[in-house]
Amino acid sequence: xxxxxxxxxxxxxxxxxxxxxxxxxxxxxxxxxxxxxxxxxxxxxxxxxxxxxxxxxxxxxxxxxxxxxxxxxxxxxxxx
Amino acid sequence: xxxxxxxxxxxxxxxxxxxxxxxxxxxxxxxxxxxxxxxxxxxxxxxxxxxxxxxxxxxxxxxxxxxxxxxxxxxxxxxxxxxxxxxxxxxxxxxxxxxxxxxxxxxxxxxxxxxxxxxxxxxxxxxxxxxxxxxxxxxxxxxxxxxxxxxxxxxxxxxxxxxxxxxxxxxxxxxxxxxxxxxxxxxxxxxxxxxxxxxxxxxxxxxxxxxxxxxxxxxxxxxxxxxxx
Numbered sequence: 001x002x003x004x005x006x007x008x009x010x011x012x013x014x015x016x017x018x019x020x021x022x023x024x025x026x027x028x029x030x031x032x033x034x035x036x037x038x039x040x041x042x043x044x045x046x047x048x049x050x051x052x053x054x055x056x057x058x059x060x061x062x063x064x065x066x067x068x069x070x071x072x073x074x075x076x077x078x079x080x
Numbered sequence: 081x082x083x084x085x086x087x088x089x090x091x092x093x094x095x096x097x098x099x100x101x102x103x104x105x106x107x108x109x110x111x112x113x114x115x116x117x118x119x120x121x122x123x124x125x126x127x128x129x130x131x132x133x134x135x136x137x138x139x140x141x142x143x144x145x146x147x148x149x150x151x152x153x154x155x156x157x158x159x160x161x162x163x164x165x166x167x168x169x170x171x172x173x174x175x176x177x178x179x180x181x182x183x184x185x186x187x188x189x190x191x192x193x194x195x196x197x198x199x200x201x202x203x204x205x206x207x208x209x210x211x212x213x214x215x216x217x218x219x220x221x222x223x224x225x226x227x228x229x230x231x232x233x234x235x236x237x238x239x240x241x242x243x244x245x246x247x248x249x250x251x252x253x254x255x256x257x258x259x260x261x262x263x264x265x266x267x268x269x270x271x272x273x274x275x276x277x278x279x280x281x282x283x284x285x286x287x288x289x290x291x292x293x294x295x296x297x298x299x300x301x302x303x304x305x306x307x308x309x
Binding site for chain 1: 141148176177182184186187188189190229231232
């Protein structure tokens with residue numbers, strides 16, 4: 001079973017990388033970009049039937065730092 | 081009783097030797113060396129030091145992988161028993177990832193790696209790590225980091241300031257850290273994490289380019305606390 005974990009910086013946490021990319025896009029002439037935030041996609045191949053709680057625990061304990069990041073878990077097309 | 085300090089080495093640590101040399105310089109006793117894969121620490125420790133470097137290549141987040149290593153379970157248990165723990169630079173990142181200290185260290189606001197000597201204000205001269213510094217004193221220590229931008233939510237920052245847990249503050253803008261925080265103490269004051277490198281500033285008379293000697297007194301503070309305990 002494939003699981004996708006999307007890790008994002010929480011709102012309000014400065015993202016210098018996103019800001020630099022935003023400036024680069026503007027410098028290239030792309031208009032109308034209001035904000036750029038950079039996150040991380042983690043793809044997990046896990047045993048079929050691995051429960052959501054176990055994946056949540058992986059996220060809370062290692063994959064995301066919940067002081068600064070939030071995460072969403074997508075399993076077989078479902079988000080949660 | 082003689083002072084027993086242990087320096088932990090993770091794969092990618094690069095200031096572990098400097099820390100061991102610094103501790104020996106102030107105590108006259110060789111620091112014990114511990115490997116990340118060790119499940120146990122030496123007994124009767126008076127200090128555990130987590131050094132600077134790039135543990136596990138900074139994979140995932142700086143300090144995140146090291147925080148899961150076998151030795152860190154022992155370090156967390158020792159810290160809970162009140163053994164003093166000092167984390168410098170990557171060691172500070174490891175301490176936040178292990179939740180021994182609040183907050184997190186983000187990429188520097190200016191995106192660049194910063195390697196220079198900075199001026200710091202001492203925020204608390206009573207802690208076991210800072211008792212050799214004077215109230216209102218400023219010191220100079222080297223910094224060398226990419227992820228030193230301290231972040232915590234406003235309530236946490238207020239609490240840290242209210243409880244005297246901001247041990248060091250940048251006296252000049254450095255890396256974007258919230259409220260210019262350079263080093264924080266745990267609630268019981270026995271865990272300190274800081275981005276600047278005291279172990280790179282321990283030799284009086286050394287040329288200023290080598291960092292000066294202001295870091296020596298941090299290590300001497302620990303010794304003084306040990307001697308008076």
